[in-house]
Amino acid sequence: MSKLWGGRFTKKTDQLVEEYTASIMFDKELAEEDIQGSLAHVTMLGKQNILPADDVEKIKDGLHRVLQRIRSGDVEFTIGDEDIHMNIEKALIDDVGSVGGKLHTGRSRNDQVATDMHLWLRKRVVEFVDMLQKLQSALVEQAKANSDTILPGYTHLQRAQPILFAHHLMAYVSMFGRDIERLQDSYKRINVLPLGAGALAGTTFPIDRHFVAEQLHFDRVYENSLDAVSDRDFILEFLSHASIIMMHLSRLSEELILWSSTEFRFVELDDAFCTGSSIMPQKKNPDVPELVRGKTGRVYGNLVGLLTVLKSLPLAYNKDMQEDKEGMFDTVKTLQGALQLFAPMIATMKVNADVMRQAVNQDFSNATDIADFLVGKGMPFRQAHEVIGKTVLYCIQEKKYLLDLKLEEFKQFSSLFDDRIYAVLQPEQVVNARNVYGGTAKEQVLAAIGRAEAVLAETNAWVTEYAERSK
Numbered sequence: 001m002s003k004l005w006g007g008r009f010t011k012k013t014d015q016l017v018e019e020y021t022a023s024i025m026f027d028k029e030l031a032e033e034d035i036q037g038s039l040a041h042v043t044m045l046g047k048q049n050i051l052p053a054d055d056v057e058k059i060k061d062g063l064h065r066v067l068q069r070i071r072s073g074d075v076e077f078t079i080g081d082e083d084i085h086m087n088i089e090k091a092l093i094d095d096v097g098s099v100g101g102k103l104h105t106g107r108s109r110n111d112q113v114a115t116d117m118h119l120w121l122r123k124r125v126v127e128f129v130d131m132l133q134k135l136q137s138a139l140v141e142q143a144k145a146n147s148d149t150i151l152p153g154y155t156h157l158q159r160a161q162p163i164l165f166a167h168h169l170m171a172y173v174s175m176f177g178r179d180i181e182r183l184q185d186s187y188k189r190i191n192v193l194p195l196g197a198g199a200l201a202g203t204t205f206p207i208d209r210h211f212v213a214e215q216l217h218f219d220r221v222y223e224n225s226l227d228a229v230s231d232r233d234f235i236l237e238f239l240s241h242a243s244i245i246m247m248h249l250s251r252l253s254e255e256l257i258l259w260s261s262t263e264f265r266f267v268e269l270d271d272a273f274c275t276g277s278s279i280m281p282q283k284k285n286p287d288v289p290e291l292v293r294g295k296t297g298r299v300y301g302n303l304v305g306l307l308t309v310l311k312s313l314p315l316a317y318n319k320d321m322q323e324d325k326e327g328m329f330d331t332v333k334t335l336q337g338a339l340q341l342f343a344p345m346i347a348t349m350k351v352n353a354d355v356m357r358q359a360v361n362q363d364f365s366n367a368t369d370i371a372d373f374l375v376g377k378g379m380p381f382r383q384a385h386e387v388i389g390k391t392v393l394y395c396i397q398e399k400k401y402l403l404d405l406k407l408e409e410f411k412q413f414s415s416l417f418d419d420r421i422y423a424v425l426q427p428e429q430v431v432n433a434r435n436v437y438g439g440t441a442k443e444q445v446l447a448a449i450g451r452a453e454a455v456l457a458e459t460n461a462w463v464t465e466y467a468e469r470s471k
Contacts, residue, residue: 022079026326030084033119035067037195040215042103050106050205055099062096085109106205107195110229110317114194121238122190124332125183126466131339132180133459136173138346140452143169147442150427151266151356152365159363162427165356167440170448175248180459182241190234193218197228200316217469230316232324239303242331246296249338253289260286265355270348288345292338299334302327364392366402366430373424377416387413
């Protein structure tokens, strides 16, 4: 079969050119969306009396048969037919005859491929919201199970103040909550229909773009035909959101890697999410979080790659834009793999509460509370800060911790110290003293868990609604 666009050409396309310019190797991922869009388009052509009803039914029946053949693996995609659109059109013509060539009436591959990507990506966004809320649920359950577990909080990777482990986990629940909000907000910019823009200027046929939008459950149509075929902002936005999600996963991965080391021993990852060494039989390696941390770079690269492709393109469509798909597909696959593993890995993680508590008992992370104690007695904070600094230095020199000091030792640094200092220094007291909204006190953490569970219920309802819309 000759090229569908070959009428103007006098020479056959060079084989190397065909191989270099073809996209079927990766855009076959869009097969179902391409047929979904074609079914809506041909239905509209019939409604508008652009095609006879008999032709419309033949084309629709043929498209359904082609779809079934694709799903069963009976359609052979070829580089000679360049891309998914022309491969499907050829399969349709082979099935229903020349009437299949009428399907392309009133559209171009430019608006067709844009429509396919909008259809494909909106499904993925809903799936990612669902996966993120499952990860949040796993974190919330671990937080509920560890609402009394205390560990050192860190700044600069140095022990800072005692906090509840549940509070630490809920920080990630908040991060992933923002990720969900970004994805949900992006849906309204993904759910815009480009079809009907033609190659760049619209079409002379009396099409009904809003009817097609209703058929495909799009909320609106692109206002400008040039923008419709050249816009890839919705992909850039997704790649940006995916990069932030991977950054959050990478931060959590780094902590899991540290916490599961012999030096920390705060947690132990389930055997199902670790691997061993080919030479050292004692090893238990946290390969899943390590790979997530590593794969974050490729997701960043896909974002920067597409930004670079688009930065100098004049309106409207250019072949450069064929580079928009592989990075998008790769990012989706990478993020899917990470999120599918993370939720069960968190759910099965063993928390070594005793080790965490021992770490808190053998550091100076309660020092700030002594300063607050002295401030409560009327000492200016800056002076109290200096007093406690000297007290900590004394402890280091004497190889003691603050709770090991006798009252007489405290008093050599300030006469304001009294017996109440020992209650102030208890880790539970240090934690629960921070009873402000968003703080680490148990009362506040339990309230945060309750709020998170309410939001999770709302998110689950959103997923159910939008999964139906995106079919």
